[in-house]
Amino acid sequence: MPRLLHLDSSADLDASVSRELTRLFVDTWRATGSDHTVIERDLHRSPLPHLPDAALHYAARLRTGTEWPDPAAEGLQAELIAELTGADAVVIGAPMYNWSMPSSLKAWIDYIHVLGTTVPFDTSDAPLAGKPAVIVSSRGNTYAPGSPGEGTDFVIPPLVQVLGTSLGMSVSVVTAELTLADRLTPLAPFADLAAESLAAARDAVRNLATSLAR
Ligand SMILES: Cc1cc2nc3c(=O)[nH]c(=O)nc-3n(C[C@H](O)[C@H](O)[C@H](O)COP(=O)(O)O)c2cc1C
16 A cells, blocks of 8 residues: 655645645545555644754664653654655655745654664664655745856755655655746746746656656
8 A cells, every 4th residue: 555645844825836746746646546545744734843852863772871852752753753664655845945944844854864763873774765755845036057046955955965865765856946936026037937847847746756656
């Protein structure tokens, strides 16, 4: 029974581009078979508390003798990690907020990136190695090569670092740019590019969902 974990983090509940694209991924995934299930976690509607204790960054056996995190926080962390390890693939809506990811998504990362549990550390266990992760990032401006914004995207690189480099997941990235072209006058000349970017993102999402659901 192929299972998808679907995460959203946009604070826009009306016209979010990342939500539209992750929904398209989910719908495409579901359409590939009636046995294809989806676990939904909306990190904006139901925000996680910020990581309450640094000890949660380490597996229990790697903690010092004075580190005793709150069992409730440990339980939440275990639930989030089980959701991720139990999924066959994960799709993550990751809008750009002030050049970085929404704090709601960062909180999730802080819970699931754990030395000795999800991060191979003192053993060779790598429970997430090879698991597909699809990052769907939306941003108002452009960060394309040659643009003034080039090199200032601090959403995708840290997500790729954590999920791909550190956790060993198989990461794909879909980006929709210039989403504010219809809202901010200085970006209005880029409306055609924005439409092209969104169309390409929709195609990429459909293709990835179809191939990963097989
Ligand atoms: C709090 C906030 C901060 C933002 N910061 C940036 C930014 O630094 N760069 C940018 O290109 N767009 C920025 N935007 C625009 C969003 O990236 C854009 O609206 C994007 O489409 C949001 O994703 P969503 O449509 O899924 O909500 C910001 C929007 C908000 C609400």
